[in-house]
Amino acid sequence: MLVDDLHLLVVRDKDSDKVVEQIFTEYLNSKGHRKTPERYAILDTVYSINGHFDIDSLYSIMKEEGKFSVSRATLYNTITLLIDAQLVIRHQFGNSSQYEKTYDRSIHHHLICTKCGKIIEQKNKQLQKEIEAAEFSKFKVSHYSLYVYGLCEKCIKGNKHNKKQTQ
Amino acid sequence: MLVDDLHLLVVRDKDSDKVVEQIFTEYLNSKGHRKTPERYAILDTVYSINGHFDIDSLYSIMKEEGKFSVSRATLYNTITLLIDAQLVIRHQFGNSSQYEKTYDRSIHHHLICTKCGKIIEQKNKQLQKEIEAAEFSKFKVSHYSLYVYGLCEKCIKGNKHNKKQTQ
């Protein structure tokens, strides 16, 4: 039964990859953009990453892991397309942009420690519903980001050795 | 009566300036930092600005308006202190950081148009209360930012001439 569950999970992942590819294909078609192997390789890598990543780590992953390697310029171009296609969202916590996939990943909020820079993802269905229910007149909402600033558990306890992360 | 109201308003502004200065002084003392004229001139200018500003516009305002002029390096240093003192918050909408004063300025959310880049400040007391009421275990909240992405009124109407702003 456990094996079956695992199997289901894997199958589900593959299915979701296909769905995501199809969404991207439809997006590219609708905009008259070309369907290049670079773009699909980037989509594939982006969707293999759980959590945040920046352009530089995406570049490294594609270069070092024997995957289809592309230039930074292409990464910047393609990530813009993925954002426009609503398959990726961008965060700007520190100095560089951080990205994360959106499809098949549940909505969460971000707790940001102002002392050590740690970012904690936290789900809160109740709050999520309240924000989604909010009315903003004359504005067509597509998505939102909630960043909550404060002190993480370690820093509350006054660990003075916590260094601020650059990322 | 109108004149009195205006007078009251001005007095109130002066009062709040004094309060802000005092908060900053207490912060500097508590951290053992020096109380330099540059720091107070920056605080003063920051609090004269309603809305967002970046380091470059702060630099220009201080240089061109005959105020105490300081270097960019000092602006970066001091803004960090003001953030730590909770007198300023930072946003990172586009590529450069945007700042805004916090004291004596009511809480608002940010609606960001994904097409033209326009940023609309919007108050929503109900939503504000709900977010403030949310519990985040093992995290001591100081403040939060809610960014709502979507299309502004103009862009909903399909004005294709709206250009994406760099800011």
Added chain:
DNA sequence: TTTACTGCAAATATTTTGCAATATC
């Protein structure tokens, strides 16, 4: 065949850092 896309390198923009001079404590 046309021209959008890619990769490279150069350019731009933003922020940080090293260091000598200065001013606070």
Added chain:
DNA sequence: GATATTGCAAAATATTTGCAGTAAA
């Protein structure tokens, strides 16, 4: 007087752009 802070310039970092070659349509 000791040293934190400032201003300047250089360095580091992130992102954009121009252009020639390549490949999708």
